[in-house]
Amino acid sequence: MPSYHFPPNFLWGAATSSYQVEGNNERNDWALAAWQGKVPVCGRAVDFYNRFEEDFKTAQSLRHTAHRLSLEWSRIQPEAGRFDAEPVQQYKRMFLSLREKKIKTVVTLHHFTNPLWFYERGGWFNPESVDSFAAYVKAMTEEYAPLVDYWITINEPMVYVYNGYVKGVWPPFEKSLKKAVVVLTHLTQAHLEAYRIIHEARADTKVSFAKHVRVFNPCPSYNLGQNNLIAYLRNKIFNHRLLEYCRKKEALDFIALNYYTMDFVKWSLSRTAGIECTHSHRRLKKNSLGWYNYPEGLYALLMGMKRYRLPVFISENGTSETDDRAYRAYLLSHIQAVGKALDKGVDIIGYLWWSLIDNFEWDKGYHAHFGLFSVDEHLQRIPKPFAYLYRDVCARNGF
Numbered sequence: 129m130p131s132y133h134f135p136p137n138f139l140w141g142a143a144t145s146s147y148q149v150e151g152n153n154e155r156n157d158w159a160l161a162a163w164q165g166k167v168p169v170c171g172r173a174v175d176f177y178n179r180f181e182e183d184f185k186t187a188q189s190l191r192h193t194a195h196r197l198s199l200e201w202s203r204i205q206p207e208a209g210r211f212d213a214e215p216v217q218q219y220k221r222m223f224l225s226l227r228e229k230k231i232k233t234v235v236t237l238h239h240f241t242n243p244l245w246f247y248e249r250g251g252w253f254n255p256e257s258v259d260s261f262a263a264y265v266k267a268m269t270e271e272y273a274p275l276v277d278y279w280i281t282i283n284e285p286m287v288y289v290y291n292g293y294v295k296g297v298w299p300p301f302e303k304s305l306k307k308a309v310v311v312l313t314h315l316t317q318a319h320l321e322a323y324r325i326i327h328e329a330r331a332d333t334k335v336s337f338a339k340h341v342r343v344f345n346p347c348p349s350y351n352l353g354q355n356n357l358i359a360y361l362r363n364k365i366f367n368h369r370l371l372e373y374c375r376k377k378e379a380l381d382f383i384a385l386n387y388y389t390m391d392f393v394k395w396s397l398s399r400t401a402g403i404e405c406t407h408s409h410r411r412l413k414k415n416s417l418g419w420y421n422y423p424e425g426l427y428a429l430l431m432g433m434k435r436y437r438l439p440v441f442i443s444e445n446g447t448s449e450t451d452d453r454a455y456r457a458y459l460l461s462h463i464q465a466v467g468k469a470l471d472k473g474v475d476i477i478g479y480l481w482w483s484l485i486d487n488f489e490w491d492k493g494y495h496a497h498f499g500l501f502s503v504d505e506h507l508q509r510i511p512k513p514f515a516y517l518y519r520d521v522c523a524r525n526g527f
C-alpha cells in the first residue's frame with residue numbers, strides 16, 4: 129500500500145449527532161414517531177449528553193484534532209419562542225471542553241430532528257419554517273460564535289427530504305414529490321439565511337451544509353445506454369445541484385462532505401429518475417447493512433469537487449461491520465482515496481470518521497455499529513481495535 133502524508137494542520141476526528149448519542153431527547157418528531165410505534169425507540173442512547181467529558185478525553189487520547197457534534201434544537205427551544213438556559217450552558221461546556229483539549233469544534237445546527245412545536249406547525253413544509261430556524265440560528269450564533277470553528281447548517285438536506293417526503297420512512301412519513309420539492313426549497317432558503325446570520329455574528333467563521341454524496345454506477349445489464357443516462361442525471365441532480373446553487377449564491381465557505389457508498393442504478397419505465405438495482409453485479413464487498421464498500425467512489429467524488437474551488441472537509445465517512453478486519457480495510461482504503469485526491473490537487477482540510485461511538489441509527493435502531501467504540505449495557509465504552517489503527521493514522525498525519 130503506498131504511503132500518504134497529509135498537509136500540516138489536516139484535521140482528524142470523528143462525528144456524532146445529538147439525537148443519536150445524547151439520550152432522553154423526548155420533545156422532537158423522532159421521539160413522537162417512536163412513541164407511535166413507527167420507528168425504533170432511541171431512549172437513553174449512549175448518554176453522551178452527560179458523559180461527553182469522558183468521550184472527549186478518549187477522542188483526545190486517540191489523537192483526534194476535530195470533533196463534529198450537533199445541537200438538539202428541541203432541547204434548546206422546547207417551545208416556540210422559549211429558549212432553555214440549561215442545555216445552552218451544557219453545550220457551552222462541551223465546546224469549552226473541546227477547546228481545552230485543542231480539538232476543533234464542528235457544529236451542526238440541524239441533524240434530521242425537529243422540535244415538536246415546529247413539527248406540529250407543518251415542519252419544513254410550512255413557509256414560516258425558514259424564519260423559525262433563522263431565529264434559532266441567531267440565538268445560537270450569539271451564544272457560541274467565538275467557540276465554534278466550523279458550522280454546518282443542515283445535515284444532508286436531500287437525504288432528509290428523500291426519507292421523509294419521498295420514501296416516507298422517516299417523520300413525517302410522506303410520499304409526495306410535490307411536498308418534497310417545497311421542503312427542499314425551504315431547507316435551501318434556511319441554509320442561505322443561516323449562512324448570512326452566522327457571518328453577521330463572526331465574519332471570519334466557516335459555514336457549509338453537509339452534503340451526502342453517493343456514486344451512481346450504471347447497472348451493466350441490458351439498456352446500458354439508458355442506465356448510463358440515469359447514473360449521469362442522478363450524479364448531477366443528487367450530488368451537485370444544491371452545491372452549485374449555494375456556491376452561486378456565495379453561501380459556502382467550504383464543502384462538508386458525507387460519503388459512505390455506491391448504488392447501481394438503472395432505467396425504469398415508471399420512474400423518471402430510474403431505480404436502484406438490487407442485484408449484486410460485481411464481487412464488491414458489502415458491509416453489515418448491505419452497502420457496497422467502494423473507496424474509488426470517494427476518490428471520484430472528491431475529484432468532482434474541484435470545480436467549486438473550495439476546501440473540502442469530509443464530515444462523515446464510515447461503515448458498520450461485524451469484524452475488525454473489515455473496519456480496518458474500509459478505513460485504510462478510504463483514507464488512501466483521500467490521500468490520492470490530495471495528491472491530485474483537491475484541497476481537503478479534514479476527515480471525520482462516523483462515528484465516535486456506536487449509536488442510534490435512525491430507522492434501523494441499534495442494529496448498526498459505526499462507532500470506533502461499542503457500548504455495553506452499562507454504557508461502558510469499549511474500544512474496537514481499529515480505533516487504535518485510526519489513532520496511529522491521526523498521530524502520524526498519514527500512513
Ligand code: BGC
Nearest residue numbers: 145283284287340386482489
Ligand atoms: C447521517 C448519520 C447516519 C449515517 C449512517 C449519515 O447520512 O448523517 O446520521 O448515522 O449516515 O447511516
